Amino acid sequence: MGKVIVVTSGKGGVGKTTSTANLGTALALLGKTVVVVDADVGLRNLDIVMGLESRIVYTSMDVIDKQCELSKALVKDRRVDGLTLLAASQKNNKDDIQPEQMKAICDKLRSEHDFVLIDSPAGIERGFSNASAGADEAIVVTTPDVSAIRDADRIIGLLQHAGIEPINLVLNRFSPELVGNGSMMDQEDVLDILNIDLIGIVPEDTGVITSTNRGIPLVYEDASPGSQAYMRIARRLTGQRIPIPDLEHKGLLTNIVNWFRNR
Amino acid sequence: MNISLRQLFGRKPKSSSIAKQRLKLVITQDRLDVDDRFMTRLHHELAEVLAKYFEFSVNSVSMSLKQEGNSYVLVADIPYKKFHDGNARQ
Numbered sequence A: 001m002g003k004v005i006v007v008t009s010g011k012g013g014v015g016k017t018t019s020t021a022n023l024g025t026a027l028a029l030l031g032k033t034v035v036v037v038d039a040d041v042g043l044r045n046l047d048i049v050m051g052l053e054s055r056i057v058y059t060s061m062d063v064i065d066k067q068c069e070l071s072k073a074l075v076k077d078r079r080v081d082g083l084t085l086l087a088a089s090q091k092n093n094k095d096d097i098q099p100e101q102m103k104a105i106c107d108k109l110r111s112e113h114d115f116v117l118i119d120s121p122a123g124i125e126r127g128f129s130n131a132s133a134g135a136d137e138a139i140v141v142t143t144p145d146v147s148a149i150r151d152a153d154r155i156i157g158l159l160q161h162a163g164i165e166p167i168n169l170v171l172n173r174f175s176p177e178l179v180g181n182g183s184m185m186d187q188e189d190v191l192d193i194l195n196i197d198l199i200g201i202v203p204e205d206t207g208v209i210t211s212t213n214r215g216i217p218l219v220y221e222d223a224s225p226g227s228q229a230y231m232r233i234a235r236r237l238t239g240q241r242i243p244i245p246d247l248e249h250k251g252l253l254t255n256i257v258n259w260f261r262n263r
Numbered sequence B: 001m002n003i004s005l006r007q008l009f010g011r012k013p014k015s016s017s018i019a020k021q022r023l024k025l026v027i028t029q030d031r032l033d034v035d036d037r038f039m040t041r042l043h044h045e046l047a048e049v050l051a052k053y054f055e056f057s058v059n060s061v062s063m064s065l066k067q068e069g070n071s072y073v074l075v076a077d078i079p080y081k082k083f084h085d086g087n088a089r090q
């Protein structure tokens, strides 16, 4: 029995699709069976970010319309074992799917995989309720800026109301340099406001852009800081206890103290 | 043989040009409102017909729709091993 985790944010463009693609791939690289589900009906992107855009035959809409079996609609990622994609229909819109139908798909996928990651569309309307309908847990992605954090807070409220727990935060596009000179809020500032658990910090990394251009998730490039951040988050999702490294150059001593503190 | 100079000198194509190429394909499909199943079906049926004339591996065939100016072009890339001798197979 696996876990269904919705990756959501409220605001668009903060890194939901990037995070879903990279965490899905990372979990598969760790040996888990994973389905990544695009819940952005009408504006799908997870396929192209993962480089699977030319391989889609069926979508979740076809499964709902009983045009094909769920297992047949899953596009196998040939680069790693155990990873598949369920694409969204590009020709329909969010109102063509009911939350109960998404829930039924999630229930089926949960029974056959270790992880089901759902890439949520932006907004708090139907797209969000469809994406979160079948979720056990949530990952809220935010960047350290005022509008993203405000929207994240709104989404956290809705998730809590729906009884989805735990809700973990990914702080994306973090820049130690900007934090250092006082122009960006640090993780403590953000957590102080949002009051949920932090599961990881992903730095601003140009590798995200080039890997998206190629359709090869960043986690295949071991050396990049973004890749390492996503791999650590994936390990935490599997239950490993890995401290969140201090990206603020506070000095070796503070890092050691934090490492012990976070264990 | 189909080796470009770029491959010969071991340089990877720039990721921005890969992005542009991939986008052109999906956007053409989006604009034409092409069904996801359409391309797959076309792929299979064309391969079936072509197999009567050529020897090739179905997995090596790539097919896509491209926009060129005002018109759309179906581009099929089919690396074949040889023609079948004589007439087409029945």
Ligand SMILES: Nc1ncnc2c1ncn2[C@@H]1O[C@H](COP(=O)(O)OP(=O)(O)O)[C@@H](O)[C@H]1O
Pocket: A009, A011, A012, A013, A014, A015, A016, A017, A018, A019, A172, A173, A174, A202, A203, A204, A205, A206, A208, A209, A212, A226
């Ligand atoms: N850590 C990062 N470093 C640099 N660019 C990033 C990072 N995360 C996301 N991006 C870029 O931000 C943009 C939006 O990301 P995306 O994942 O599509 O967001 P969403 O799905 O929330 O709308 C993309 O261009 C992506 O490449």
Ligand SMILES: [Mg+2]
Pocket: A016, A017, A018, A040, A045, A120, A121
């Ligand atoms: Mg997205």
